[in-house]
Amino acid sequence: MKFQTIIEPFRIKTVEPIRQTTEAQRAAALEAAHHNVFLLQAEDVLIDLLTDSGTGAMSVYQWSGMMKGDESYAGARSFAVFESAVRDITGFAHVIPTHQGRAAEHILFSTMVRPGDVVPNNTHFDTTRANVQDRGGVALDLPAPEARAPHSAHPFKGNMDVEALERTLVDNPGRVPLVMITVTNNSEGGQPVSLENVRAVRDVCTRYGVPLFIDACRFAENAWFIKTREAGYADFTPHEIARAMFALADGCTMSAKKDGMANIGGFLAMNDPDVSLRCRTRLVLTEGFPTYGGLAGYDLEAIAVGLYEALDEDYLRYRVRSIAYLGEKLTGADVPIITPTGGHALYLDAKRWLPHIPQSQYPAWALSLVLYVEGGIRAAEIGSVMFGLQSDGSERPSDFELVRLAFPRRVYTQSHVDYVAEAVLHVGTLADRIRGVRIVQSPPVLRHFTSHFAPVADRLIAR
Ligand SMILES: Cc1ncc(COP(=O)(O)O)c(C=O)c1O
Numbered sequence: 001m002k003f004q005t006i007i008e009p010f011r012i013k014t015v016e017p018i019r020q021t022t023e024a025q026r027a028a029a030l031e032a033a034h035h036n037v038f039l040l041q042a043e044d045v046l047i048d049l050l051t052d053s054g055t056g057a058m059s060v061y062q063w064s065g066m067m068k069g070d071e072s073y074a075g076a077r078s079f080a081v082f083e084s085a086v087r088d089i090t091g092f093a094h095v096i097p098t099h100q101g102r103a104a105e106h107i108l109f110s111t112m113v114r115p116g117d118v119v120p121n122n123t124h125f126d127t128t129r130a131n132v133q134d135r136g137g138v139a140l141d142l143p144a145p146e147a148r149a150p151h152s153a154h155p156f157k158g159n160m161d162v163e164a165l166e167r168t169l170v171d172n173p174g175r176v177p178l179v180m181i182t183v184t185n186n187s188e189g190g191q192p193v194s195l196e197n198v199r200a201v202r203d204v205c206t207r208y209g210v211p212l213f214i215d216a217c218r219f220a221e222n223a224w225f226i227k228t229r230e231a232g233y234a235d236f237t238p239h240e241i242a243r244a245m246f247a248l249a250d251g252c253t254m255s256a257k258k259d260g261m262a263n264i265g266g267f268l269a270m271n272d273p274d275v276s277l278r279c280r281t282r283l284v285l286t287e288g289f290p291t292y293g294g295l296a297g298y299d300l301e302a303i304a305v306g307l308y309e310a311l312d313e314d315y316l317r318y319r320v321r322s323i324a325y326l327g328e329k330l331t332g333a334d335v336p337i338i339t340p341t342g343g344h345a346l347y348l349d350a351k352r353w354l355p356h357i358p359q360s361q362y363p364a365w366a367l368s369l370v371l372y373v374e375g376g377i378r379a380a381e382i383g384s385v386m387f388g389l390q391s392d393g394s395e396r397p398s399d400f401e402l403v404r405l406a407f408p409r410r411v412y413t414q415s416h417v418d419y420v421a422e423a424v425l426h427v428g429t430l431a432d433r434i435r436g437v438r439i440v441q442s443p444p445v446l447r448h449f450t451s452h453f454a455p456v457a458d459r460l461i462a463r
Contacts, residue, residue: 353431
């Protein structure tokens with residue numbers, strides 16, 4: 001390429017103002033939110049990196065598609081458009097629309113999983129795990145060893161441990177109703193899975209006669225990593241790579257709030273006519289008629305367009321580059337992050353950055369609070385607040401203490417990313433003075449969403 005700068009591959013047609021706030025206003029907002037960024041009012045946030053789910057900007061083609069939405073209860077034209085896009089990209093014969101990813105998981109697992117069954121995954125996402133457990137099943141994480149080495153430069157740290165999968169199938173005959181593989185692997189830092197790994201998993205599944213389902217939320221980002229990192233795929237389009245990946249599986253669950261480029265939606269797709277019939281029966285109970293699932297006709301249109309836009313090479317190059325760009329700025333200033341940077345998010349490593357804060361005082365949570373007060377940036381803790389509480393009520397420190405900066409799709413520009421880098425580097429100048437937090441009040445499950453916190457000292461940042 002003649003020029004180095006990778007530009008945002010879009011022009012901005014509609015803007016949503018963001019409100020500037022002072023540090024004093026943010027400190028007051030955080031106090032009112034009980035030191036929990038989930039309890040902040042979104043309008044008090046300058047740059048919102050809490051999640052990449054459902055927070056993206058839609059294109060003119062998606063909005064114009066929405067105007068064509070057919071809201072007929074049964075047989076809507078919009079379903080045919082949606083079904084043909086999903087079939088074209090995944091190759092699966094049966095397409096079942098759902099209101100979001102977890103609804104697809106719920107329908108699939110309530111159809112296939114019985115109490116005592118084991119469902120292996122490279123790493124389950126929270127909702128996937130919860131839906132397996134809700135059926136009385138065991139959600140077994142089998143990440144490849146490289147996934148757990150935060151600083152290894154392995155290009156596919158999202159891979160599954162294929163030998164461990166085979167052992168699981170040997171040890172649990174008749175008790176594994178399906179195997180899942182999550183691309184990219186969100187819970188291991190948004191790291192990709194290689195096609196070679198999916199193929200190896202497929203081979204094991206075939207040998208043991210167990211179906212393979214892909215948790216496909218970020219299938220397009222994963223395809224881009226395969227194109228750019230795995231030998232032999234540089235000349236293939238992301239669409240061709242995605243097709244090759246789906247061709248190795250028997251079905252998929254999908255949250256269209258990620259690589260469907262939509263604000264809501266999802267689907268379940270598969271080849272097995274009997275299982276899909278049973279899933280459709282459940283769909284009617286919990287979501288809606290099979291030609292709309294939990295969605296409006298206009299949502300189906302937006303997703304049909306968005307799935308192709310997510311596979312656009314210029315978009316993917318910009319998307320992955322903006323996170324790598326932030327990563328380079330931070331590693332250049334010795335800020336500890338998980339490397340290589342993933343597809344949808346960058347992870348600050350609070351355990352290494354704030355070694356003076358014990359895990360019992362939640363260093364990553366404290367770091368996320370300081371990031372908000374100092375820079376107006378909202379990010380999510382992935383550490384001992386999220387994972388420390390055990391089902392028997394005891395507390396176990398998490399393996400990692402991370403702050404995840406997740407980027408909404410097509411929302412922020414390079415100057416926003418520059419600002420984020422500047423704010424993070426500024427927080428670095430305060431690192432020694434940041435103090436931990438304690439939990440004041442918390443619910444028995446999923447405590448990160450609603451718990452109340454307080455600094456352990458008088459102030460979050462010592463004078
Ligand atoms: C890997 C993965 N699977 C499943 C889901 C659930 O999707 P949804 O939020 O649409 O229910 C998510 C959401 O973040 C995810 O990241």
